[in-house]
Amino acid sequence: MIQDIGERCFDITYRAVEPEPGDYALAYQGSGTLLAEKDGRLVLPRVRDWTGGSAAGSQTVESLCLRYLFSVGDARFFLVDDAAIDTGAVECPAGFVFASIQTMRFYEPRWLAYAATAGMQLWRWYRNNRYCGRCGAELGHVATSRELVCPSCGNVVYPRINPCIIVGICWGDRLLLTKFAQGRIKHYALVSGFCEVGETLGQTIEREVMEEVSLRVSNLRFYKSQPWPFSDSLLMGFFADVDGDPTAAHPDHVELSVARWVRREDLPTSHEDTSSLTNEMIEVFARGEEPRGDAR
Numbered sequence: 447m448i449q450d451i452g453e454r455c456f457d458i459t460y461r462a463v464e465p466e467p468g469d470y471a472l473a474y475q476g477s478g479t480l481l482a483e484k485d486g487r488l489v490l491p492r493v494r495d496w497t498g499g500s501a502a503g504s505q506t507v508e509s510l511c512l513r514y515l516f517s518v519g520d521a522r523f524f525l526v527d528d529a530a531i532d533t534g535a536v537e538c539p540a541g542f543v544f545a546s547i548q549t550m551r552f553y554e555p556r557w558l559a560y561a562a563t564a565g566m567q568l569w570r571w572y573r574n575n576r577y578c579g580r581c582g583a584e585l586g587h588v589a590t591s592r593e594l595v596c597p598s599c600g601n602v603v604y605p606r607i608n609p610c611i612i613v614g615i616c617w618g619d620r621l622l623l624t625k626f627a628q629g630r631i632k633h634y635a636l637v638s639g640f641c642e643v644g645e646t647l648g649q650t651i652e653r654e655v656m657e658e659v660s661l662r663v664s665n666l667r668f669y670k671s672q673p674w675p676f677s678d679s680l681l682m683g684f685f686a687d688v689d690g691d692p693t694a695a696h697p698d699h700v701e702l703s704v705a706r707w708v709r710r711e712d713l714p715t716s717h718e719d720t721s722s723l724t725n726e727m728i729e730v731f732a733r734g735e736e737p738r739g740d741a742r
């Protein structure tokens with residue numbers, strides 16, 4: 447999955463440190479991240495790429511207005527301030543271009559691709575929270591931690607993470623696959639949805655399963671969670687057994703166009719896209735390795 451980066455440790459702890467030339471200095475625009483490619487592998491810009499290129503001399507570390515993001519192993523990541531790029535105060539380093547963040551599902555090395563996605567979630571949060579939602583004053587940064595604080599009314603803003611469930615609904619050796627009715631995602635998926643205010647995870651699952659495919663479920667078994675920076679989400683994957691008539695499954699035709707029971711042997715055991723929890727859950731079920739729980 448996208449957060450599986452081997453031995454390297456992703457560390458989100460905020461550190462009040464000064465950037466050095468070898469540190470990464472990420473930049474984003476729209477749904478794109480600034481990158482280069484070398485021998486088919488991902489290259490992300492470092493501080494020295496910004497300060498030592500064609501614009502050398504006029505572009506200082508200070509002009510980038512770097513903000514600390516996180517570390518992955520020994521590598522430290524900073525964010526180039528949007529305003530510095532938007533106003534033309536700094537130029538992007540030569541050889542780097544903005545490319546879709548979706549390419550990070552496939553790039554090697556995986557730890558660097560994951561850092562680019564996590565960086566984008568923080569970039570989006572900073573960009574969406576320039577002003578206080580309560581009083582409209584400009585939010586201020588805290589020197590020693592990540593949250594934003596309103597100097598006028600004291601409102602404190604933390605990075606937003608949207609909790610979301612994914613459910614693999616089981617009927618013996620069959621799994622319920624779905625397809626989205628709209629958008630660009632055409633491949634099979636599982637029932638999923640965002641948690642609403644006041645709900646437990648179990649209540650979210652019951653509501654989403656009923657809304658999307660008109661089924662009841664029981665015997666919930668937690669599988670794994672996954673940070674999913676593309677939608678600012680924390681995904682929580684469960685398996686559950688259908689409760690009642692399995693043949694009653696039908697898609698709502700609003701969110702979903704297809705809801706189909708597929709036998710274990712007909713499911714794919716490997717996907718080209720190994721980044722998503724959904725694909726891993728389908729593969730795990732295909733191999734008969736899903737958590738079974740007490741009732742089976």
Ligand SMILES: [Zn+2]
Binds near residue numbers: 580581583597599600
């Ligand atoms: Zn305020």
